[in-house]
Amino acid sequence: MSRFAYPSPNSVHPLPEFPQVCFIKNTVTNPNIIIGDYTYYDDPVDSENFERNVLYHFPFVGDKLIIGKFCALACGVQFIMNGGNHKMSGFSTYPFEIFGHSWQRVMPEPDAYPYKGDTVIGDDVWIGYGATIMPGIKIGPGAIIAAKSVVTKDVPAYGIVGGNPAQVIRYRFAPEVIERLLALAWWDWDIEKITRNLEHIVNTDLDALQACT
Incomplete structure (x- = not known):
């Protein structure tokens, strides 16, 4: 028997006395939203x-919206998906066609709408309060998105970005x-191994972390 204990990835509220934190893999029902283990959303209203x-x-x-494991999502984070795009090739961007009647005659082909692909958030990403992620963005592992940022382009692994539009402020570590x-x-380690080596994961002795493999 292991001497280590750890929260179940299948818990909805891993801290029962603090229900504003939710492991959202266990509450999302949309098949096009894929969430990794231990990723949480923190919201005092309805986590x-x-x-x-x-x-x-x-x-x-x-x-699809794909979010990796061990991500921390602060209250008010929003993901804008491709359905929010409007046709931009004509003089007007107004979606006349969706209101039916005679306006339907200008229904464009599906590929006339901008499409940026899936939105993919890597593992161990921290997204701050009220940040907005635009369609098709790819955020690398270990990145940090500052509060209220609007992310309009891909974020590199272990980059720290902020602003509107978000820009790289610095990298957390050397290349x-x-x-x-x-x-x-x-x-990607099993949770027993992660728990056993937490002291190395949360510190900065890379050689010690390497020795855990």
Whole structure:
């Protein structure tokens, strides 16, 4: 028997006395939203209803929101999906066609709408309060998104970004350290191994972390 204890990834509220924290893998029902183990959403109003923050996510568009493991999502984070895009090739961007009647005659082909692909958030990403992620964005592992940022382009692994539009402020570690961390991918270890080596994961002795493999 292991001497280590750890929260179950299948818990809805891993801290029962603090229900504003929710492991949202266990509450999301949309098959096009894929959440990794231990990723949590922190919201004092309704932490279980994370899906309300995924906007314009229409099933006929087919895009996915994929969020990795061990991500921390602060209150008010929003993901704008591809269904929020309007046709931009004509003089007007107004969607006349969706209101029917004679306006339907200008129904464009599906590929006339901008499409940026799936939105993919890597593992161990921290997204701050009220940040907005635009359609098709890819955020690398270990990145930090500052509060109220509007992310309009991809974020590199272990980058810290902020602003509107968000820009890279700095990287958390030197390039060679980032390369080694990505190769280690501690978030893919089994939870027993992660728990056993937490002291190394939360500190900065890379050689010690490497020795855990």
